[in-house]
Amino acid sequence: MSRVAYYPGCSLHGTAKELDSSFLATAARLGVDLVEIPGWECCGNTAAHATNRLLATALPANEMAKVKDDLGLDRVAVPCAACFARFMATNHEMADAETARDVAQVVGRPYAGDVGVLNLVDFYHDEVGLDELKAKATRPFSGLRVAAYYGCLLTRPPKITLADDPEYPTHMDEVLEALGCEPVEWTFKTDCCGASLALCEQSIVIELVRKIVANARECGAQAIACACPLCQVNLDSRQGDIAKTDPGWVEVPIVYLSQFVGRALGASDADLGLSKHMVAVEAVLA
């Protein structure tokens, strides 16, 4: 059994509770012992790097110093794509000696930038592995057509995320395929959903969501898989707004990758968090 530190982040204890519960259920079934970082704090999100760069770099450094020194572990699972990007940015920036010195002053101890960071896709694709997933999928899907939606921060910017192909990534598609799904080729894999503009520039977000979901459906998808709490909540919750002005709108369920994995591994409906969605997911996950 491998041991990996776990950083849930704010969203997984709020709007993305089903990501938290489904992720934990899959890790237990896949033989990965997740150790939650004690007293974890917010990664700083967009607000920190648009306000105080040093604090933005120091907050993830504080968490990863705990992983290394307090838990004695060398890698951390960060299922939220936005937190993941902040953790990776910190590791990237610690190569600069002046930044490393300032961060050590803020955190109160040095951090070398050497803790591995696994996003939701990495966790299944690399930590667990596709063969292991196939072997443990006792309830595989039979050809469900799914559009893998990566959004922004799993892959961009590649110098920070170290993504293989930031314009047309495929690792999430490979995980879905291992579960028996049929990933579709489509255009909007890495387009932005509007992120937290959803709180104040709703008309922009509705337009972005409309383009993304419509393209996935036109390319044959019966569901969209995602690995980011902001992507999920925007794509899930804004389809109701779209339907108000477009009566012919056909809803597409927006499902976390961990929910697909959990379903294939036989996790319970409660752990999968089926009741938490705005667009019903029972048809694809039941």
Next chain:
Amino acid sequence: MTTIDATLARRVNRGSGENAYKCYQCKKCSTGCPVAGFGDLHPAQIMRAVQLGAVDAAVDSRFIWLCTGCETCSTRCPQSIDIAAIMDELRMIARETGRVHADAPFANILKLNYQSFRRWGRLYEVELLALDKMTRPSGMMDDVVMGIQMFLKGKINPMPTIGDRGQMKRMAQVADRIERDKRAIGAAMELPDTSRPLPSDGGAL
């Protein structure tokens, strides 16, 4: 009247580490930008404005408050300029100099978000949304029904979940002091402002 301020590109460079003069206006950033069509300017125009030192075009724009930080521009820029980091820096300059665009609700969200995680150690979403509605009346009725639906589904916590507040407070204080000192030293070493009126053709902006 538009004025050009030759210190703008240097201020942006000091904060973000990025050199706006490397931009040769290919506009790849703008063609990939998800919000380019929704604002007053688009990213390539912001870059040109920074080069020209047109503070009232760049810093005062609504566009810098629409940037989602999706990093498409920074990923695709053939000159490897981190354009999203420049947008962040322009936001900081806008706040420091009291020039935030009048129609920039996202500025309020970012400010409340920043205060929220510093106060609780983690984001307290209900408080953030409530304070936003109190301080930004135009958004008062937005998404009320959706908020209630999400609350009923247990996706919104009425009470905050709290991180290590003592460590957060300590880190925020030290980071504030170091950043403030750095920005003050940078400003003190700045060359004299050579502002002058922009030519009437707008410098081909």
